[in-house]
Amino acid sequence: MALSKKINRDIKYVNRDFDTLKTSLVEYSKTYFPTTYNDFGPNSPGSLFMEMSAYVGDVLSFYLDNQIQETFLQYARQESNLYDLAYMMGYKPQVSTAAVVDVEIFQQVPSKQIADNLVVPDFDYALLFSENTSLTSTTNSTGFIIEDSIDFSFSSSQDPTEISVYQISGNKPAYYLLKKKRKAISSNIKTNSFTFTSVERYPTITIKDTNIIGILDVTDSDGNVWTEVPYLAQETIFEPIKNKNPFSPDPNSQDDVNEVPYLLRLKKVPRRFVSRFTSKTELNIQFGASTNQNNIDETIIPNPDNVGIGLPNNINKTKTAFNPSNFLFSGTYGVAPSNTTLTVRYLKGGGVGANVESNTINTINNATIKFQNDSLTKTSLAQTIFDSVEVNNPSAASGGSDGDSVEEIRNNSLANIGAQQRTVTEEDYLVRTLSLPPQYGTISKAYIEPEKLENLLPGESQSSLNLYILGYNNNKQLSITSNTLKRNLITYLSENRTIGDSIKIKDAFIINIGIDFNIIILPNFNNNEVVRNCIIAIQEYFNINNQQINQPIYTREISLLLDKVPGVQTVNDVDVINKVGVSNGYSQYGYDIKGATKDKVIYPSLDPCIFEIKYPSTDIRGRVTTL
């Protein structure tokens, strides 16, 4: 029978209890006071003193053991201590997790005739939904919000607007139905205001509520936006800037708007704060210590006057060790708000109950909806269009939970130590590269290797790394990434790059291939069906998700794969053919497959490359032969 054994979380640091302490006291008395005290029975008045002392020792020992226990993440039990320990490890516990669901938003637009027999949707009636539009589910009136804005007049591959005919009049479309998809999270927006009067260093405010998901935004009376940072010492954040050609920093690229919707920039945020949970119902918000509201530049430019400032004897400066950060930063950790009122909006909700069923999110708060063209709002047609807005969730919401349990806080905190963002090893750079947020461009394949010694320029450091990357095009075929994406990647990596590392971002080589195979089929099997199954098996084997840069091709594996297909008696040949030529729709780089093959293994080139079957439906061909 399997026995479940719970982890013993009782730390016995002092390891003293009443009995051991009393025994020690008795032994001590016997040793040092043999002529003064000899009656150690429980009825003796002297035992009363010993037992009282042992009792006090037992209580102190318990609290000391308990204190020691609560300082270790593995053993701590009190929730508030676990929160503190988690923050010490850099992990931010969650007290409530929001459910996420895909919602479809619909609106009607009238048609307009732009030429004879040519009717198109009138996008003057397209609606604009501001950020954080709220929705309500019929299940327990659970609230949801759509974080992103919705613009029905805008359509792109990243944010397509589906158009269908809604109503026909006189053989012509009278109304069109527009559809957009968005992600919604289960939460309601709550607002708290906090008034700050005189200047105070590191002021802290507390929000008391249940199921707090996180801070949405903080603004002060003057309209300044305060930004949340992971820790107060971090003075910059990543800021997305809409990529709008012809303002793209890449003058050679005219079509990278779809590939890279946003440019990544570092922005300095002197008005910043950190938030941390002290319990499941209390969220602390702490600000910095700078009392100078006007001079918000926290960086002190080093010069001979402020190097070693505060040191009494200048003569000894040559022998004094300086912490370089002493004079680079003012150490204020951001501006402390004063003589203002901060409006804090936070998200509340989530939990298991937020995982609502499909087709239950049907109510939308239209207070945040307006026409792009304000003059339309008073017409009856405009009102009809305005009232036509519908919302629905075709699938059930999922992911909602009641936040981190005590055990989850322990494990997530320990895992967080290993997931530090600092990039040191080659694998760190690889993971960091692949984790670039998709709005700054999608990197599908990445490979990193040190610069080869023979390629190093005179004086170039051997810590130079070559990072080879590739992206996808609209058909999920490998493609060269734009310079805009590479710039975003440089900015993204720079935040955590080790100072001595230099990284060259390069394009990996794409080698397009095709597969020809020749098989003998067992009797009583349909030739076409068996060949089709073989092609499907090879398509799955060469699925681009499974391919990596510098991954060789084992033709023996392909033969074994085909051999397992029902109906295949013998695999005669498997040939890998290089497909090349831009005019044919393939990569411009050719590859000597035969020369790179050894012992039925096709090795990649010295310069990192990736093998891709670009057109799986036509580039895999099978032939049936007979014995």
Place this chain on the structure above:
Amino acid sequence: MAIKQTNIFPIDKQPRNAVGVAFPFTSYSPNGATPFKLNYTTQDQLKSNLVIYFSTNKGERPLNPNYGGNLKRLLFEQLTSDTNEIIESIIRDELALYFPEVILKSLEILQKIDSQQILIVMRYVVFNNEEDSLEINFNP
């Protein structure tokens, strides 16, 4: 001629060695070595122990919930003729259990109903030694 056999505790053969602390606590000390008055005979110490035991309620002693004569609680009960029997029963049972060396010779229980007091006078011997007596006065 018959000789009365007496038992002498080993500690009593060493008159310089104290047995334990006397109860009630007093600051008397013959040589000034200890802050409390000490008992130098087992007989005296046993008397202190009996006072401690019967003036302690059960549950009063830390981590020893069964310790104590538990007589004080009777003060808050209605004093009747049955009360004496209950007290006597308790004393005899507790002595047998916790003081097996004590042989009870007589037990007097006097009730002062007006002042809500109980006076217990017990006469006893320890291992055929000389008879001793103990008075315990309970008042609220």
